[in-house]
Amino acid sequence: MAEPHDATPFLPERRTLSALREAATECRGCHLWRPATQVVFGQGLKRSRVMLVGEQPGDKEDLAGRPFVGPAGRELDRGLEAAGIARDEAYVTNVVKHFKFEERGRRRIHQTPKRFEIDACRPWLGAELEVVRPEALVLLGATAAKAIMGSSFRVTQHRGELLDCELAPIVTATIHPSSILRQRDDEARYAERESFAEDLRVVASALALRPSTRTESRHRHAYQAPDPGPNGGEEAVEHHSEAGHVVARFLVRPRLQADSDQDRTGHDQEKHPDEPGEPDHALALGRPAGSISARRRRLRAARPASPASMRPAMPSPITSSTVRPSPAISKPSPTPTAISVFSPISASRTSVGPRRP
Numbered sequence: 001m002a003e004p005h006d007a008t009p010f011l012p013e014r015r016t017l018s019a020l021r022e023a024a025t026e027c028r029g030c031h032l033w034r035p036a037t038q039v040v041f042g043q044g045l046k047r048s049r050v051m052l053v054g055e056q057p058g059d060k061e062d063l064a065g066r067p068f069v070g071p072a073g074r075e076l077d078r079g080l081e082a083a084g085i086a087r088d089e090a091y092v093t094n095v096v097k098h099f100k101f102e103e104r105g106r107r108r109i110h111q112t113p114k115r116f117e118i119d120a121c122r123p124w125l126g127a128e129l130e131v132v133r134p135e136a137l138v139l140l141g142a143t144a145a146k147a148i149m150g151s152s153f154r155v156t157q158h159r160g161e162l163l164d165c166e167l168a169p170i171v172t173a174t175i176h177p178s179s180i181l182r183q184r185d186d187e188a189r190y191a192e193r194e195s196f197a198e199d200l201r202v203v204a205s206a207l208a209l210r211p212s213t214r215t216e217s218r219h220r221h222a223y224q225a226p227d228p229g230p231n232g233g234e235e236a237v238e239h240h241s242e243a244g245h246v247v248a249r250f251l252v253r254p255r256l257q258a259d260s261d262q263d264r265t266g267h268d269q270e271k272h273p274d275e276p277g278e279p280d281h282a283l284a285l286g287r288p289a290g291s292i293s294a295r296r297r298r299l300r301a302a303r304p305a306s307p308a309s310m311r312p313a314m315p316s317p318i319t320s321s322t323v324r325p326s327p328a329i330s331k332p333s334p335t336p337t338a339i340s341v342f343s344p345i346s347a348s349r350t351s352v353g354p355r356r357p
Helices: 017-024 059-064 071-083 115-132 142-149 186-208 257-265 291-302
Strands: 050-054 090-094 101-104 107-110 136-140 170-174 237-240 246-250
Touching: 017 115, 050 115, 050 142, 059 071, 059 107, 071 186, 090 115, 115 142, 136 142, 136 186, 142 170, 170 186
Parallel strands: 050 090, 050 136, 136 170
Antiparallel strands: 101 107, 237 246
16 A cells, blocks of 8 residues: 555644654654654653754664664754753654665665655644744754755755744754764864854753743743843853753853953952842842852851961971071961972972071
8 A cells, every 4th residue: 555645644633742652653654664663753841942853763763762862862962961951851853753774784874865755744743843832943954954944945054043934933953963973083073063062052042032931830930031231241041941940051150340350460359149249149049149158158257277277387498508597587488388299309409497406
């Protein structure tokens, strides 16, 4: 029996992720189900704010039944971590749900799906988008990008850009993580890995500046974009999902006047969140203002002096045997000078302290 080249008849009436995943195991919308081990449906939560769409499952994914678990999946995890996006808070899937390959001996070599195969599997991706309704849609690779944005779209020309698309408020395209593995040497792989992470940071930044449309947990307040303030600085931002998990995290130090003075003088000063002129990050994280810093100061004041701090300071070493101050005028140095074990010691150095009376 010939396949209809359309997965629409196999979609369930009840549109939930569990119902879609179960119905996809019986999909016969195209011929790719025949040689594949199993269907590889999307993985993630319905409340996920980010959806990442790749091309098709690979050999490892076909055997495991889960997307992005092979070498390309490890590169994806690394890029998400660098961008501050939690993998377990993102929904990952592919345009095509079955592995298309060519057998060469014992190996199964990946083959790019053709247009009619992508069109046949498109209803599954449409159903996933309808259920998850992500705020950010990331298209990984040329196949996924062309399936959504059209055949004339070029990832190399528009990677990392925010695209105009009705499928999600934030849409962008970047390379597929597997392209990092195909680079010619370690230096090229490192550069491509950094570029990939930078593209994902665009998504994380856009999410952090956009109020969430999801209902937040009763233990969390709705997110508000930080006020840059008079100095144009940035706030430390944590963006949470419905369950309170961190989706995007930005630990950006505000550029205040005190920081500028420190850069010019080279001297660091101890700062506390409750001091005047500092942003109150403790309040933003739901803690009483100044509670941690005040507790630390009380502990320092109540802490007894250690025996090491009560030891008398060592006398200052004498660098030459020809100059010997008398014991009456010799004064101990406030801080002993450390001598490196790699420093050469002159043969004329016969004393390291004042002459005993």
